[in-house]
Amino acid sequence: MSKDIWKEKFSKLKERDINFSNLSKIKINPLYTPDDNKDFDYEKDLNYPGEYPYTRGVQPTMYRGRLWTMRQFSGFGTPKDTNNRYKYLLKHGQTGLSVAFDFPTLYGKDSDDPLAQGEVGKCGVAIDTLRDMEILFDGIPLEKISTSMTINPPAAMLLAMYIVVGEKQGVPKEVLTGTIQNDMLKEYQAQKTWIYPPEPSMRIITDILKYCSENVPKWNTISISGYHIREAGSTALQELAFTLANGYTYIDYGIKAGLPVDTFAPRLSFFFNSHLDFFEEIAKYRAARRIWAKLMKDKYHAQNPKSYLVRFHTQTAGCSLTAQQPENNIIRTAFQGLAAVLGGTQSLHTNSMDETYALPTEKAVKIALRTQQLIAYETGAANTIDPLGGSYYVEALTDKLEKLTFEYFDKIETLGGVVPAIEKGFFQREISRSAYEYQKSLEKKEKFHIGVNLFNEEEKNIDIELLKIPEEVEIDQKKSLKKVKKERNNSKVKETLIKLREAAENGENLMPRILDCVREYSTLGEMCGTLKEVFGVYKEPIIF
Amino acid sequence: MEKKIRILIGKPGLDGHDRGAKVIAAALRDAGFEVIYTGLHQLSESIVEAAIQEDVDIIGLSILSGAHMTIFPKIIDLLKQKNAEHIIVIGGGIIPEEDIKKLIQMGVKRIFTPGAPTNEIVDYINSIIH
Amino acid sequence: MELLQRFLKGEKPAIARVITKIENGTDPKLLEDIFPHTGKAYYIGITGPPGAGKSSLVNAIVPKLLENNKKVGIIAVDPTSPFSGGALLGDRIRMNDLALNENVFIRSMATRGSLGGLATKTKDVALVLDAADMDYILIETVGVGQVELDIAQVCDTTVVVLVPESGDAIQAMKAGILEVADILVVNKGDRTGADRLILEMKFAFELRVHNTGWHYPILKTTAIENIGIDELVSTIKSHREYLEKSGELEIGRKKKLVIRVNELIEERIKTHLHDYVIDQKQLKKMIDKAYDRKITPHYITDEIAKKIF
Numbered sequence: 009m010s011k012d013i014w015k016e017k018f019s020k021l022k023e024r025d026i027n028f029s030n031l032s033k034i035k036i037n038p039l040y041t042p043d044d045n046k047d048f049d050y051e052k053d054l055n056y057p058g059e060y061p062y063t064r065g066v067q068p069t070m071y072r073g074r075l076w077t078m079r080q081f082s083g084f085g086t087p088k089d090t091n092n093r094y095k096y097l098l099k100h101g102q103t104g105l106s107v108a109f110d111f112p113t114l115y116g117k118d119s120d121d122p123l124a125q126g127e128v129g130k131c132g133v134a135i136d137t138l139r140d141m142e143i144l145f146d147g148i149p150l151e152k153i154s155t156s157m158t159i160n161p162p163a164a165m166l167l168a169m170y171i172v173v174g175e176k177q178g179v180p181k182e183v184l185t186g187t188i189q190n191d192m193l194k195e196y197q198a199q200k201t202w203i204y205p206p207e208p209s210m211r212i213i214t215d216i217l218k219y220c221s222e223n224v225p226k227w228n229t230i231s232i233s234g235y236h237i238r239e240a241g242s243t244a245l246q247e248l249a250f251t252l253a254n255g256y257t258y259i260d261y262g263i264k265a266g267l268p269v270d271t272f273a274p275r276l277s278f279f280f281n282s283h284l285d286f287f288e289e290i291a292k293y294r295a296a297r298r299i300w301a302k303l304m305k306d307k308y309h310a311q312n313p314k315s316y317l318v319r320f321h322t323q324t325a326g327c328s329l330t331a332q333q334p335e336n337n338i339i340r341t342a343f344q345g346l347a348a349v350l351g352g353t354q355s356l357h358t359n360s361m362d363e364t365y366a367l368p369t370e371k372a373v374k375i376a377l378r379t380q381q382l383i384a385y386e387t388g389a390a391n392t393i394d395p396l397g398g399s400y401y402v403e404a405l406t407d408k409l410e411k412l413t414f415e416y417f418d419k420i421e422t423l424g425g426v427v428p429a430i431e432k433g434f435f436q437r438e439i440s441r442s443a444y445e446y447q448k449s450l451e452k453k454e455k456f457h458i459g460v461n462l463f464n465e466e467e468k469n470i471d472i473e474l475l476k477i478p479e480e481v482e483i484d485q486k487k488s489l490k491k492v493k494k495e496r497n498n499s500k501v502k503e504t505l506i507k508l509r510e511a512a513e514n515g516e517n518l519m520p521r522i523l524d525c526v527r528e529y530s531t532l533g534e535m536c537g538t539l540k541e542v543f544g545v546y547k548e549p550i551i552f
Numbered sequence: 553m554e555k556k557i558r559i560l561i562g563k564p565g566l567d568g569h570d571r572g573a574k575v576i577a578a579a580l581r582d583a584g585f586e587v588i589y590t591g592l593h594q595l596s597e598s599i600v601e602a603a604i605q606e607d608v609d610i611i612g613l614s615i616l617s618g619a620h621m622t623i624f625p626k627i628i629d630l631l632k633q634k635n636a637e638h639i640i641v642i643g644g645g646i647i648p649e650e651d652i653k654k655l656i657q658m659g660v661k662r663i664f665t666p667g668a669p670t671n672e673i674v675d676y677i678n679s680i681i682h
Numbered sequence: 683m684e685l686l687q688r689f690l691k692g693e694k695p696a697i698a699r700v701i702t703k704i705e706n707g708t709d710p711k712l713l714e715d716i717f718p719h720t721g722k723a724y725y726i727g728i729t730g731p732p733g734a735g736k737s738s739l740v741n742a743i744v745p746k747l748l749e750n751n752k753k754v755g756i757i758a759v760d761p762t763s764p765f766s767g768g769a770l771l772g773d774r775i776r777m778n779d780l781a782l783n784e785n786v787f788i789r790s791m792a793t794r795g796s797l798g799g800l801a802t803k804t805k806d807v808a809l810v811l812d813a814a815d816m817d818y819i820l821i822e823t824v825g826v827g828q829v830e831l832d833i834a835q836v837c838d839t840t841v842v843v844l845v846p847e848s849g850d851a852i853q854a855m856k857a858g859i860l861e862v863a864d865i866l867v868v869n870k871g872d873r874t875g876a877d878r879l880i881l882e883m884k885f886a887f888e889l890r891v892h893n894t895g896w897h898y899p900i901l902k903t904t905a906i907e908n909i910g911i912d913e914l915v916s917t918i919k920s921h922r923e924y925l926e927k928s929g930e931l932e933i934g935r936k937k938k939l940v941i942r943v944n945e946l947i948e949e950r951i952k953t954h955l956h957d958y959v960i961d962q963k964q965l966k967k968m969i970d971k972a973y974d975r976k977i978t979p980h981y982i983t984d985e986i987a988k989k990i991f
């Protein structure tokens with residue numbers, strides 16, 4: 009009744025002349041009312057935190073019990089440089105470590121590889137052998153911290169190094185906690201750090217799943233990542249749909265490899281982006297929890313409730329930051345961090361304002377960390393669970409994203425599943441198109457980015473301090489690699505690499521063989537090179 | 553037939569962030585240029601060889617990995633060695649002001665930093681080729 | 683002439699520049715200069731629907747063709763956008779293994795308005811590579827999903843590449859395929875459906891004989907794993923041998939020259955008509971009348987023809 013009166017009044021008044029839609033191009037109504045949640049059933053659609061379908065959160069207490077883990081991603085230069093940064097962060101109240109590796113490491117190449125030149129230690133820390141890992145965690149007790157490692161094709165090798173460092177510190181692998189990203193599907197779709205073709209990559213991943221479920225039970229074996237899909241230009245909806253589709257694909261492969269779903273599903277975690285559109289992001293996290301739980305229960309018949317949970321890490325959107333007026337990035341990051349918290353994240357990385365230029369300086373990192381501490385201790389956002397639950401708008405948006413996600417699942421299914429769809433370039437094309445459309449909509453001023461296409465200022469030299477990686481880092485790292493190669497037992501190295509090759513050929517679990525190689529100080533490049541000989545290399549499809 | 557501007561868009565080095573490179577490539581196509589895209593993870597040598605065989609007017613490199621001070625000089629050097637200095641080198645990426653100055657001195661014609669609108673790049677190319 | 687000398691010495695930048703000039707039509711004399719140096723290379727065409735693996739096959743067969751210090755020139759054609767006139771040329775991505783080989787020259791071409799599988803200038807660009815002393819010239823067509831007749835008008839051996847997914851389309855294209863193909867390849871042999879497609883094709887094609895007397899071989903390949911490549915290359919070579927021994931190579935090449943001359947005549951007549959015969963202003967007036975249904979297009983044609991005949 010009175011809604012009609014409002015509608016009448018509204019239609020007579022003038023709206024601002026912009027396109028009211030979010031970043032997934034979902035049209036946004038001027039007002040949401042109970043009419044938008046007509047079929048709403050509290051227990052079925054939301055229920056209580058810690059209860060199926062977990063829309064409101066994965067634990068009963070959420071932040072009333074414990075705040076999220078404040079985990080700043082960092083790493084640069086030599087292992088010694090990064091070790092110092094970690095000690096600094098732990099001293100300032102950070103509660104978990106998150107290792108950023110440099111590009112050669114991410115790509116399984118040694119620091120002396122021709123393609124690595126100029127990139128050693130630049131965007132992360134360089135790791136060539138176990139020796140580097142020993143230095144990286146020197147003086148950091150592995151039983152007291154949890155460590156997240158952003159590493160994909162060589163994930164098995166880095167995990168093996170971490171396990172051996174633990175052994176040397178006297179920490180048994182059964183108590184180690186942490187995460188390896190180990191999510192190859194999104195690499196083919198978005199991040200493009202690959203070595204082998206998809207099928208052998210999936211085999212390595214299932215080997216890790218199996219090994220860890222038996223030997224490193226507290227380790228999170230895959231961090232199914234939407235973050236990079238988003239950074240590559242996708243919409244929030246695509247991030248949500250593709251990430252979950254990837255997740256189910258890991259489940260499929262695990263089951264195919266003979267693992268009962270409840271032995272490995274509880275160790276899968278997620279990693280999402282937090283972008284500019286505040287409410288859409290919150291709805292995205294809520295929808296993710298609900299969708300995942302539903303299919304894990306109804307389709308995969310998991311019994312252990314832990315298999316239903318989307319536990320996730322969030323990083324604020326690097327691609328939303330601007331080089332122009334960089335101080336504004338502090339504010340953007342604060343909103344994005346708040347969205348992640350209102351969405352119920354388990355851990356959070358807040359970006360530093362200078363990240364569009366270089367790796368962050370200590371000062372910028374501290375501001376970024378303080379941003380989350382502010383959200384935690386000053387805003388009151390952590391006082392109650394899922395504060396936006398029941399908001400007409402947020403619930404309608406959550407429903408909408410869920411519905412559209414299932415539409416994407418159907419499309420992927422039609423293409424034969426995630427791996428065939430990658431081979432056909434489906435995801436890559438979808439993401440490229442969104443990226444291009446977003447760029448165009450900025451240029452046409454349909455969407456705004458302050459400092460870029462709105463309220464821009466005459467470009468002047470930026471006056472923030474930047475972290476520079478000196479050229480000596482590469483020289484030093486190559487020197488220390490040379491030293492390790494000289495001092496190790498090279499015939500043992502050869503022997504363990506041959507065993508690794510055999511395992512790759514005959515289908516035996518690769519993890520124990522990789523551990524043997526690592527103990528003998530084989531380099532990352534040697535191990536990945538050996539597997540490359542057996543598995544071949546991936547070539548990117550041509551997609552624009 | 554009129555002359556078409558030909559541009560090679562390359563991603564040297566190891567970073568896989570081709571979002572920018574692909575957006576630029578598509579925008580340049582839409583502006584009427586012929587764009588040769590060489591894909592990810594390219595050695596500087598392959599990029600220069602491709603640029604020569606394709607007889608491009610411009611090489612555009614996207615580098616986000618921080619390796620710009622290694623890769624740009626190498627490309628410029630290889631072009632010199634192969635008598636192909638006529639090919640103009642431009643770039644884009646996360647490159648601090650003081651490095652940009654150095655790169656320009658070495659012979660890189662122009663560096664676009666993140667956020668540069670695609671039409672600015674198109675206009676720039678038209679202005680230097682015609 | 684300095685460019686020509688450097689070209690004849692085999693300098694890659696000079697080859698590249700000559701191609702550009704030919705492609706842009708800015709130096710018609712150049713073709714005359716190089717033509718006497720052509721006729722030595724063997725032309726191989728690779729055609730088939732988009733995504734069939736044409737570029738991947740090129741990447742796989744070229745190393746075999748390079749044996750015994752042979753040189754290979756590759757032309758990869760991609761479509762020009764009809765809206766902007768620009769093009770995105772990405773075939774090199776698949777051919778990265780070849781990029782640094784001394785004896786390989788790769789050139790990407792945009793169709794620039796041509797509707798077939800080749801650009802209007804592809805034939806001339808192939809001549810440039812021929813004159814540049816290449817032993818083999820490989821031409822990869824656009825792959826528009828239909829039969830691309832023009833490729834067979836340039837190449838001595840044309841390979842038609844199909845994939846399991848293109849099964850349905852084959853029935854429709856059957857006649858056309860046989861018109862262009864000398865060798866039929868089912869690529870993506872690792873995919874389900876490959877063997878079935880081979881069977882279907884054997885059923886449809888095997889008893890047919892090419893008008894040169896050649897029987898169509900049907901081969902299976904998996905380009906990305908290098909499977910079936912040796913056989914493909916040896917089949918190309920035996921086709922060549924067959925053509926040479928039977929005299930069909932000469933016959934075919936002369937036929938191609940006839941086609942080429944006809945094309946050029948048509949082109950010449952068209953330009954002549956446009957530039958010298960047809961009064962564009964007058965034509966526009968007549969078109970306006972035709973639009974108002976006062977005269978017919980046929981009448982206009984007669985009026986123009988009167989000036990010639």
Ligand SMILES: Nc1nc2c(ncn2[C@@H]2O[C@H](COP(=O)(O)OP(=O)(O)O)[C@@H](O)[C@H]2O)c(=O)[nH]1
Nearest residue numbers: 549732733734735736737738870871904905906
């Ligand atoms: N499974 C499989 N994929 C292939 C094979 N050959 C090519 N591809 C893939 O098919 C896609 C298209 O290949 P491309 O050579 O670019 O095809 P073109 O468009 O015909 O040139 C690429 O992703 C290739 O990796 C093959 O034999 N088997």
Ligand SMILES: [Mg+2]
Nearest residue numbers: 736737773822
């Ligand atoms: Mg191709």
